Amino acid sequence: MPSSTDPDVKSQLAAADHERVGDQPNTRAQVSELSLLRPAERLPEPAAGSAGGMGQSATIVQQIGDGRPVRLIGDVVVELGFATREKVEEAVEIARAQRKPTGQVLVEQGVLRHDQLARVVAERFGLDYIDLSVYELDMGAVNLIDMEAIRRYQAVPVGFLEDGTLLLAMADPTNVLSIDDIAMLTGRRVRSASASIEDLNILIMRLSRVEQSIEEVVEEDPQEESDFQIDEADKDAPVIKLVHSIIAEAIEQSASDIHIDPGEGDMRVLLRIDGVLSQTATLKRSMATSVISRVKIMSEIDISERRVPQDGRFALTVNGRRVDVRVTTLPLVYGEGAYLRILDKGVAVRGLESLGMQRTEQDRFAYAIARPNGAVLVTGPTGSGKSTTLYAALGAINDGSRSILTIEDPVESRIAGVKQMQVAPKAGMTFAGGLRAMLRADPDVIMVGEIRDRETAHIAVEAALTGHLVLSTLHTRDAPSALGRLMDMGIEPFLISSAIDCVVAQRLVRVLCPHCKQPSKVPESLLAEYGLYESEAFESAGCTRCSATGYRGRMGIYEVMSVSEEIRALVLRNASVDEIAATAMGQGMRRMREDGIAKVRAGQTSIAEIERMTTSML
Numbered sequence: 001m002p003s004s005t006d007p008d009v010k011s012q013l014a015a016a017d018h019e020r021v022g023d024q025p026n027t028r029a030q031v032s033e034l035s036l037l038r039p040a041e042r043l044p045e046p047a048a049g050s051a052g053g054m055g056q057s058a059t060i061v062q063q064i065g066d067g068r069p070v071r072l073i074g075d076v077v078v079e080l081g082f083a084t085r086e087k088v089e090e091a092v093e094i095a096r097a098q099r100k101p102t103g104q105v106l107v108e109q110g111v112l113r114h115d116q117l118a119r120v121v122a123e124r125f126g127l128d129y130i131d132l133s134v135y136e137l138d139m140g141a142v143n144l145i146d147m148e149a150i151r152r153y154q155a156v157p158v159g160f161l162e163d164g165t166l167l168l169a170m171a172d173p174t175n176v177l178s179i180d181d182i183a184m185l186t187g188r189r190v191r192s193a194s195a196s197i198e199d200l201n202i203l204i205m206r207l208s209r210v211e212q213s214i215e216e217v218v219e220e221d222p223q224e225e226s227d228f229q230i231d232e233a234d235k236d237a238p239v240i241k242l243v244h245s246i247i248a249e250a251i252e253q254s255a256s257d258i259h260i261d262p263g264e265g266d267m268r269v270l271l272r273i274d275g276v277l278s279q280t281a282t283l284k285r286s287m288a289t290s291v292i293s294r295v296k297i298m299s300e301i302d303i304s305e306r307r308v309p310q311d312g313r314f315a316l317t318v319n320g321r322r323v324d325v326r327v328t329t330l331p332l333v334y335g336e337g338a339y340l341r342i343l344d345k346g347v348a349v350r351g352l353e354s355l356g357m358q359r360t361e362q363d364r365f366a367y368a369i370a371r372p373n374g375a376v377l378v379t380g381p382t383g384s385g386k387s388t389t390l391y392a393a394l395g396a397i398n399d400g401s402r403s404i405l406t407i408e409d410p411v412e413s414r415i416a417g418v419k420q421m422q423v424a425p426k427a428g429m430t431f432a433g434g435l436r437a438m439l440r441a442d443p444d445v446i447m448v449g450e451i452r453d454r455e456t457a458h459i460a461v462e463a464a465l466t467g468h469l470v471l472s473t474l475h476t477r478d479a480p481s482a483l484g485r486l487m488d489m490g491i492e493p494f495l496i497s498s499a500i501d502c503v504v505a506q507r508l509v510r511v512l513c514p515h516c517k518q519p520s521k522v523p524e525s526l527l528a529e530y531g532l533y534e535s536e537a538f539e540s541a542g543c544t545r546c547s548a549t550g551y552r553g554r555m556g557i558y559e560v561m562s563v564s565e566e567i568r569a570l571v572l573r574n575a576s577v578d579e580i581a582a583t584a585m586g587q588g589m590r591r592m593r594e595d596g597i598a599k600v601r602a603g604q605t606s607i608a609e610i611e612r613m614t615t616s617m618l
């Protein structure tokens with residue numbers, strides 16, 4: 001057993017990555033198991049030994065170490081299989097020569113990654129290691145101390161143990177002074193755990209950004225009072241802060257939806273990012289009801305009614321941008337859940353060239369929207385990025401020389417210089433009705449959010465034939481099917497064949513995270529089908545920059561069909577969609593899947609994404 005004065009221990013401690021350790025050696029006994037935490041995995045209960053220690057201790061701080069002699073950092077590195085003995089010896093030599101901590105040198109020399117060093121520290125001092133890139137934060141714990149303290153101590157409270165002990169993620173989990181301070185600040189027992197300094201910095205940065213935007217929500221809100229009044233009296237209440245931080249986090253991560261899901265135990269908070277749901281936080285059951293109530297108050301939903309689904313909405317200003325939120329509550333068996341759809345109107349309209357179309361496709365599309373009349377249709381299922389494409393088209397032709405009118409459901413982005421209307425079926429404002437009214441207002445370009453019925457289809461086609469450029473969307477699986485769909489809706493083939501100039505079909509695929517993508521093995525079937533070679537594909541891995549998903553952002557895969565004379569003739573004689581497709585391909589139309597494979601070859605997305613998006617068409 002080492003004592004505080006044992007010079008050997010001192011030198012070993014100094015050899016850790018973090019030097020402040022030296023003045024607080026591990027004299028107090030505590031038993032803690034090393035566990036690699038995975039999402040939702042519970043930490044083991046602190047053993048009896050630590051509880052006894054707490055009682056006697058003047059402070060309510062956990063103790064460092066498990067009573068074993070602290071081993072040399074090099075031994076732990078070798079034992080965990082992170083490096084060879086030789087590599088470690090080399091680093092120790094350099095550390096001695098440069099008077100640096102061995103851990104630091106091991107990382108500098110590329111022998112260890114930051115996360116491996118954190119594991120080494122955990123193993124060495126008998127603490128837990130937390131992989132922050134996958135660990136689910138308990139926002140209730142995070143909110144216990146303010147950002148200033150988080151930054152000052154370089155420590156983030158990430159959750160609670162069963163007995164209410166606060167779990168603290170630190171790059172230097174042996175810093176007893178910091179642990180002590182945080183115990184005092186929170187009035188809780190604190191147990192430190194080792195985290196990679198890289199992960200910790202990313203997390204602190206993320207939390208800082210979230211906090212900054214919340215402050216602005218609160219401070220900049222006076223002019224938004226008609227949307228949502230913050231009650232002065234309870235402005236600082238933890239539950240309001242918590243709700244704000246959930247929303248701010250969602251906006252920070254460009255999430256489209258927030259799910260606050262009740263379960264048997266704790267409540268889960270999930271965000272839909274790039275079309276995929278992932279859990280970001282858990283809320284203690286005791287907090288859950290107040291969080292749901294707060295969301296209901298904000299959305300002007302009847303707070304006392306918990307047995308029926310309700311709808312509402314509210315608006316916030318986040319970083320100076322107005323964000324509308326639509327809320328639906330559902331009475332589920334485990335309690336009420338809230339589902340928030342974020343409509344961020346400040347999102348900039350993208351340029352045509354940023355849609356991710358390849359040259360040929362972009363040229364075809366640009367040619368069609370530059371014409372003074374005719375119809376250009378964008379097709380795909382809900383959430384396939386059709387509106388983004390239409391907005392990009394409007395942005396490209398919006399030079400002030402043409403009157404542009406839109407009717408949308410809802411207006412997703414506001415474009416300067418474009419006259420936008422929103423459908424309001426309850427007030428009698430439908431796509432068809434709005435479209436008819438628009439035509440009387442002398443427009444050059446008309447954008448109809450969606451063609452859902454025969455009446456809208458008919459007016460749109462007629463408008464395209466009477467000197468207007470018409471842009472709209474349809475729900476069809478591919479480009480040729482759009483012509484078939486219009487025929488099915490009862491539109492005369494001669495009208496379709498002369499009105500429709502171009503059809504774009506699209507899906508959104510996730511873009512591989514540039515920081516962690518790795519070469520993948522291409523399945524045999526695809527090798528045969530598309531002539532891909534092994535070296536030509538990448539797959540996702542997952543790192544802290546992409547929240548362990550392996551992807552960051554999304555891009556479109558496209559199929560752009562120019563309606564040629566041959567295709568017009570096929571429509572006139574009621575040809576099948578297959579015939580139309582064959583002719584279009586003969587004229588150089590690249591199928592969506594082929595476009596996807598080209599993007600796999602370019603290292604932009606994965607085969608898994610293309611398979612996901614193109615095998616389940618609609």
Ligand SMILES: [Zn+2]
Pocket residue numbers: 513514515516517541542543544545546547548550551
């Ligand atoms: Zn990544």
